[in-house]
Amino acid sequence: MLKKAHLCGVCGKSLSDYRSQHEKIHAARERSHLCDVCCKMFLTSKQLQIHLRTHSEEKPYRCGECGRGFTTKGPLTIHMRVHTGEAPYRCPDCGWAFKRKINLDNHVTIHSGLRPFVCGVCGKACARKSYLTVHMRTHSGERPYKCPLCDKAFTQSHCLKTHRKSHGAAT
Template sequence: MTHSGERPHSCLICGRRFKLLGTLRQHEKIHTDRERSYLCDVCCKMFLTSKQLQIHMRTHTNEKPYHCGECGKGFSTKGALTIHMRVHTGETPYRCPDCGWCFKRKFNLDKHVTVHSGYKPFVCGICGKACARKTYLTVHMRTHNGERPYKCTLCDKAFTQSHCLKTHMKSHLVAEAAT
């Protein structure tokens, strides 16, 4: 969208257009009459309720009142603890309607579904290959720059992706078992 100039999200009140839905949602707040009267005296952000300010203040104090009963890790909000607990329970409540993959976080599902859309906004400046995610483009760029960050500790081979190194390591196990 940066290159095309496309702005698909439009404000219903003033008509201003935005590339991202999140930016539109932030903009729409200027049209509301609600007064933000709770001010953070550390960073000057304003909040609608005292509870929002109280939760925000934890970012400055590093207060973590919610603790995991399994591992003891602390969290600043109850929601963050709930998401963390899925590490222990294995719960994956967010399912992709296209392929069935499941995720612990809605954010990760939302990121994943873009793969099915065919939308590839990240384009290689060298060969023009388009990628759905920035991380895919980063890996692709290694074909141009020769970077091989995943190095075998047993021989001199190196790889562009971690899964290639893992597969390679199995070859050492097979060779070791044969001797």
């Protein structure tokens, strides 16, 4: 049996659930919870309580593996993937897996063929801004990754890692 779709009376969005919950996002709600440190306003006392942790450095959610602290549960859940190796976001085009959805979202642009980032010096087009940043080092001569054991410097971190192996260093 199909659920009957409801339409939002404000924006017309088709909703599979009861619409009153969605329509609350359109209501002019008063932000009555004030942060006395930075004067930001919040809709609920819970939102204010979580925000206040940014001022106090309170991090009640701790990683059981390494002890790193987090202000909310969401970032801890994502962090735990460092220890478990879980990568739940898989690219439908090539199968690469990612620990964070934002990394998958950035990755899939590679398959689109679009290259919106263009070098102002030579015209080379890149799919990502970070690729253009690395490319620009060929023009500027910048080599930000310096070997602490010798005088060599590199344009990319992975090149430094490879070089360090020549010194017998793991990373």
